[in-house]
Amino acid sequence: MTQTLSDRPVHSAAFRARRLLNWLPLGMTYAFLYMARYNLTVSKNALGDLMPKDAFGIIFAVGTWTYALSFLINGPLTDKIGGRRAMLIGASGAALMNIVMGVIVYGILSLGWSLNLTIAFSIAYALNMYFQSYGAVAIVKVNSAWFHVRERGVFGGIFGILISLGLYFAFDWSQWIVNFTERMNPENPMYWYVFLIPAFILLFWVLLDFFILRDRPSEAGFADFDTADASSGEDDKAYALKEILVRIFTNRIIITVGLIEFCTGVLRNGVMHWFPIFAKEQVALDVSLAGAWNFWLNNWGLMLMLAGASGGMLAGWASDRFFGSRRAPVAGILYTVLLFATIGMVFTLYGQPTVLGSLVCIVSVAVIGTHGMLSGTATMDFGGRKAAATAVGLIDGLVYLGTGVQSLSLGFITMWNWSYWPVFLIPFALIGIALTRSIWHAIPKGRGRAH
Numbered sequence: 233m234t235q236t237l238s239d240r241p242v243h244s245a246a247f248r249a250r251r252l253l254n255w256l257p258l259g260m261t262y263a264f265l266y267m268a269r270y271n272l273t274v275s276k277n278a279l280g281d282l283m284p285k286d287a288f289g290i291i292f293a294v295g296t297w298t299y300a301l302s303f304l305i306n307g308p309l310t311d312k313i314g315g316r317r318a319m320l321i322g323a324s325g326a327a328l329m330n331i332v333m334g335v336i337v338y339g340i341l342s343l344g345w346s347l348n349l350t351i352a353f354s355i356a357y358a359l360n361m362y363f364q365s366y367g368a369v370a371i372v373k374v375n376s377a378w379f380h381v382r383e384r385g386v387f388g389g390i391f392g393i394l395i396s397l398g399l400y401f402a403f404d405w406s407q408w409i410v411n412f413t414e415r416m417n418p419e420n421p422m423y424w425y426v427f428l429i430p431a432f433i434l435l436f437w438v439l440l441d442f443f444i445l446r447d448r449p450s451e452a453g454f455a456d457f458d459t460a461d462a463s464s465g466e467d468d469k470a471y472a473l474k475e476i477l478v479r480i481f482t483n484r485i486i487i488t489v490g491l492i493e494f495c496t497g498v499l500r501n502g503v504m505h506w507f508p509i510f511a512k513e514q515v516a517l518d519v520s521l522a523g524a525w526n527f528w529l530n531n532w533g534l535m536l537m538l539a540g541a542s543g544g545m546l547a548g549w550a551s552d553r554f555f556g557s558r559r560a561p562v563a564g565i566l567y568t569v570l571l572f573a574t575i576g577m578v579f580t581l582y583g584q585p586t587v588l589g590s591l592v593c594i595v596s597v598a599v600i601g602t603h604g605m606l607s608g609t610a611t612m613d614f615g616g617r618k619a620a621a622t623a624v625g626l627i628d629g630l631v632y633l634g635t636g637v638q639s640l641s642l643g644f645i646t647m648w649n650w651s652y653w654p655v656f657l658i659p660f661a662l663i664g665i666a667l668t669r670s671i672w673h674a675i676p677k678g679r680g681r682a683h
Contacts (some may be wrong), residue, residue, distance in 0.1 A: 241380045241457060250452050251378050257444050258371055259394045261323050261437040265367045266398025267405060268330045268430040272357060273505045274406035275337070277512045277529075278423050279349075282340070285509065287350040289643015292505070293636040296355045296497075299361035300632035306365050307625020308477065311512025314447040315373030315621065320438060322366025329360035334427035341420065361632075368607065368628045369621040377448040382461050382557055387467040390548070395600055403508065404533030406430075411530075414456040480622050485674045488667055489606050490630040492563065495664040496606070499570060499632025500599040502657050506642055507592050508532050510650060514585070536600075539593045543601030553607060558675050563602045564668030570598035570663035577654035602664075607631060634660075 243251075272295075276288040283291075310318040333356045338343035371394075406426050413421040446452040480486055493531040511525045511532075518525075528535070547562045555561045580587045607627050638656070645652050 240553050242470040247449065247454050247507050247586060250454065254374070254446060254452070254648060255390075257437055257440040258319065258374060259390070261319060261434065261441055262371050263394050263398035264401060264430060264437060265323060265326055265364055265402035266395065267383050268326050268434055269361070269364050270399065270402035270505070271406045271426050271430055272593045273508065274410060275423060275426050278421070278426065279337075279508065280408045282349055284354075285647050286643045289639050290350060291353045291357050292589035293643070295357040295361040296632040296636040296639060298358040299365045299638065300629040302362045302365040303369065303625030303629035307369050307453055307622040310366065310369040310373050310621035310625070315370040316441070316445045318366045318373065318621070319370035319445065322363045322370060323434050323438045323441070327431040327438070328358055329356055329363060330427045332430035334424040334431070337427065338424040341423065351654055355459050359446075365628070369624050372624040373621040374445070374447055376459065376508065377456065380457070382552065384594050390544070393541045393544050395604065396537040396544065399504070399540060400533040400537035402533060403536065404531065407530060407533070411631075441672030457637070479620065480626055486626065488671045491625050492664050492667045493603070493606050493627050494630040494634040495660040495667070496599055496603050497631035498638040498660045499574070499595065499657055499664070500540070500603060501635040502638040502642060503592050503595045503599070504536065505639075506646065506653060509587075509646070510653070511585070518583070521585055523581065528585060528589045535589070535593050536596055539596040543597035544604040547601035547605045556675065558667045559605045560674060563605050564665060564672065566598040566602045567661060567664040567668060570595045571658070572666065573598070574654055574657050574661055581651060581654065603631070604642065
């Protein structure tokens with residue numbers, strides 16, 4: 233392959249085929265990690281009063297804060313051991329903890345265990361989310377060695393598609409499992425399969441990862457190449473944790489991206505998880521609109537997949553095509569779109585399932601596109617290959633700190649009054665817009681390059 237530092241490299245057909253082969257098991261493992269993470273939301277609707285909204289908010293908040301804090305360990309660790317090992321550890325552990333959660337539900341529903349579900353699930357889900365936290369750092373770490381800076385807008389789009397595919401698995405496949413168990417045994421549905429089936433699917437992909445996944449092109453028989461990111465010109469330098477931590481935590485751009493992604497965590501999960509819960513309640517309250525609400529309930533994962541995939545690819549293409557691989561302008565435009573959509577939710581909350589659902593999908597287009605650009609791509613750009621996992625750890629950690637904030641807050645707000653649900657989200661959209669403006673022209677500069 234040939235390239236200049238500033239231009240997109242030209243890869244051989246064989247290299248592109250091997251990179252795709254690397255992508256497939258890695259990406260599918262990441263997607264099914266989402267199913268093993270957000271199946272909790274579907275189980276909440278299935279379990280009903282056994283997991284009320286405030287309990288769900290507590291469980292999800294404990295899990296997401298564990299996920300966020302885990303990056304302090306797992307980000308630098310992944311930079312040390314490599315993305316392949318990190319993904320194998322994370323996916324195996326998440327599968328195990330989903331089996332544990334399935335056993336807890338089976339014990340309570342079928343064996344009459346007198347467990348406090350909120351406490352038991354808070355512990356098990358927190359451990360699940362610890363292992364889940366390896367996923368994002370692993371996928372970014374691996375692909376930081378396989379993609380040049382000028383290709384990473386496309387990577388960001390693919391990253392958004394993987395997230396969207398995972399949401400489809402998490403919401404629609406999990407809902408199908410619930411519906412199937414209810415048809416098979418209406419008196420005692422086997423809801424524990426919502427956790428067991430994703431666990432066994434993950435174990436299948438772990439097996440493929442073990443045999444196929446490689447950290448760098450050189451491990452697959454191809455030459456490594458200069459990716460022109462923040463690690464450019466440092467290939468001969470040994471891994472130094474202290475230096476990497478200083479680079480990440482003193483980088484204004486990475487810190488700003490992290491603050492934007494904190495807002496993304498509030499907005500993405502503040503819509504994605506609470507809309508189906510809201511829709512479920514509306515089915516019971518307004519029989520005349522039950523069909524419309526059920527459409528969104530049964531197809532929510534599909535809608536998220538379509539919205540997120542289109543947002544991810546649009547964002548990646550626009551970043552590379554119109555903004556010279558700068559990520560902030562695309563994020564700022566998408567944040568503006570989601571601001572207006574969130575304001576629209578305030579006025580269409582009740583009695584308008586089609587309009588409300590459409591606005592929520594627009595928010596999802598914007599927020600998943602932003603997340604792919606920033607967590608999936610900007611982290612590689614500004615962290616560089618050597619610090620990619622630590623950078624994405626910081627960024628994704630802040631996403632999930634925001635997720636925990638919205639989970640705990642909306643768990644209690646929605647128990648009180650659903651009308652304040654979209655109102656709670658609007659300030660975070662405004663803050664996100666302001667932060668994108670502050671790094672509008674940022675682009676990485678390798679230390680081995682003239683600048």
